[in-house]
Amino acid sequence: MTGPPPARPGPEEDSRDDxxxxAQSLEEPExxxxxxxxxxxxxxxxxxxRLGEGPADDITAETFLIAFRTRHRYDTxxxxxxxxxxxxxxxxIGRHRRSEVRALKALARTGHDSVAASWSDRADDRIAVQAPLAGALAALSSGDRHVLLLVAWADLxxxxxxxxxxxxxxxxxxxxxxxRRKVREALSADPAFASAEEELTPSWTK
Structure with a gap:
């Protein structure tokens, strides 16, 4: 790994950084x-x-509501x-830990779950890959899962x-x-291991 990804630029029409x-929103909230x-x-x-489309709507809305309300404490x-x-x-998301683990285990067990369609934004979504990966992720502690997926899926x-x-x-x-060691061990006997591991590789390491 070569380090963190470069900062993403903002919209072209606004050159101000975050x-x-x-800071300016403290005077002009809009x-x-x-x-x-x-x-x-x-x-x-x-x-x-992590949780499916329905919860994601609420998570996103609440994330920015909390951010707006606490922006005066942000370290610029x-x-x-x-x-x-x-x-x-x-x-x-941590408040939904039990729901997430339950969904992961269901996907690992049956290869189908109500949130399965949200597990990958690839057009050729492959449940055969997702199912063993889901089982491996479900077995991780909450803290380890947060770190792994923030790196792998959020590209942090x-x-x-x-x-x-x-x-x-x-x-x-x-x-x-x-x-990563635990996931690799869990998937090592699965023929889809290489493809499943690819799901946990952040774009900035490729």
Missing amino acids: ADVI LFSGLYDRHAPDIHRYAAR AHRLARPWLYGIAANL GYQEVAEALRIPVGTVRSRLNRA
Whole structure:
């Protein structure tokens, strides 16, 4: 791994970075909508892969509501707000831990589940790959699963995950290594292992 992905640029029509938008929204609240426009699609996509489309709508809305209400506490030294927003979303997703694990186990057991369509945004979604992967993810602790999926599905770098979850970078690395080892061990006997492991590879490492 070569490090965290580069910061994503904002919309062309707005050259202000996230920190500027948040700071200026304290005086002009309507400007906060720019932050929503930049990041809501990614937050929704991530939440949908974790919990399904229905909960993702609520998670996304509540993430930005909390962000708006607490924006006066945002540290503008962090110019990109993605870790902050994913941290809020992760906390909200954590409240659904039992539902997520239950859905993962159901998908692993039957190869079909109500949230299965949300597990991958690929057009050629393959349940044969998802089912063994679901079982491996269900067996992880909540903390390890958060770290693994923030790296793999949200494309956050180590430092960004540390900021999102408010844990040391060293803890991020140890949790990620442990999670990957456990997933690899769980999938090692499965013929779909190589494809399933690809689901857990962030784009910035390819």
